[in-house]
Amino acid sequence: MAKHTHAAAVAIGALLIGAFLAGRETGAAWSKEEIAQLESLWIGSQPPLPADPSNRVADDPRAGAFGQALFFDTRLSANGQVACATCHLPERQFQDDRARARGIGDATRRTMPLAGIAQGAWFFWDGRKDSLWSQALGPLENAMEHGTDRTRVLHLVREHHRASYEAVFGPMPATGPLPQGAGPQSDEAGRAAWRALPETDRVAINTVFANVGKSIAAYERRIRFAPSRFDRYAEAVLSGSEPGAEAQLTTDERAGLKLFIGRAQCVQCHNGPSFSDLHFHNTGVPAVKNLPADEGRAQAVAAVLDDEFNCLGPYSDAQPSQCAELRFMSKDTPRLTRAYKAPTLRNVALRPPYMHAGQLGTLEDVLNHYSRAPPAPAGRSELEPLLLSRREQHQLIAFLNTLSGPVVIAPETEPQTLQSRAIAWSIE
């Protein structure tokens, strides 16, 4: 008798646990809080693209067209073979599938995808640039990327893009005779040539260089994500309707979503419709052997403050009061050591390898990393071990696969302040 009672109690217990786990897994019914989370992640909740007051042509279609031409122009490089599009491949979500970018030489970080990039306030993995236009200038003068210099850029615009430039910015500034290769980031001879130029010529060159960045940014601002299967599912849940064939999530995908917004806490940093808080976190990602020491955000703080192309600098179109992100930037370097920008998770399954230097090859590696939460090589990791089971990791990966969707170029005529839910997407 006692044996039967024990057996019955165990059976009831097992059933209760089973029902609890099944409820957790199917996600058949979402709680009020979970529905609020789904809405916050839904692409329809995307706020209007933030204005960039430091770039007066950010939303000028002529600047966008000029920027698009520049984006694909390999003459913007030391060897005539590297354009922005060399690493930011349009057919590959504007990234290159490599662990670390390869331009003129081998770079030390992974190419970032560009869709939705203009939603954030900081650029590059470490946020060493505070605008998209200023970011676009960095690789041009980086010896491992385009390897060119601002004087060559001015020559190129004069010779090949003059009409497009002048249609947007007015007459190109006149200068005295300019040497090739002069620039503050160039080799020693180039730096000496730069210093020898009259101040008026340096300002003229910098102005054209900044305008090149502003035009490239005007193009890049139009690169957006279109809705994924997750978005269609979320839309159905939010409207209280049954998800149609195009909006279904499998049991595993729903279970992964439940983990994502619940126990696995992914949503803490990968939040909002960008699936990123667009700020910096140390998640204990391992260092890459044989690469220079990399302190992440901690070493970028001084760089962005010193940058003549920042929001407060002479080439910015903003009033100082409009540069709040830079003026109130956190400089808490111990917390920022090896902190890197949380990337968007939209289309994440389509672009291994992962992390700022491609340290983790697959999503399985990434989930394993978050599950274990190893100590950071420097600074302190924000992670706590999640101790996810293999099944849970599989479910999270299944969910991440539902975030894949088209990358589109928003129409030139589209006012940049429209809510994305009202946008008619077009693919170029």
Added chain:
Amino acid sequence: MTYSPVRRTASAATALLSAVVFAGCTMLTPAPKDLDFSTSRSGERGIYRATIQPDASPIPLHRIHSWTVELKDVAGRPVDAAHIEVDGDMPQHRHGLPTRPRVTEALGDGRYRVEGLKFHMRGWWTVSFKVDAPAGNDEITFNLMLR
């Protein structure tokens, strides 16, 4: 000794149960249930009382914005010429604010403009004001729940 089916079920159920309990242990520590979300609060030492007024309502996520803070003494008189330091934290996480807000202007009548506030996560935040003024030092902390 051989395992009976009942014993096997029992040990499987126990294993499951402990897995569930263990998983529960790795969850975020829940925010205290009795948090005070008042926008007007007294300092730890009871020297000052502050009232916060964010420029945007509800307080926005992911957007840098400003607050006005009004500072009074116990008698309800406005406190001007105070030095105020602003800080924010997510007590359940290993990080604070993504920005460094500060008082940028004394507006008079005990009112101060605080610029540079930004919240990049939903959940429980604290924002504290360390006040240094002639009547003494005090710290006033506000709780926010961002949804």
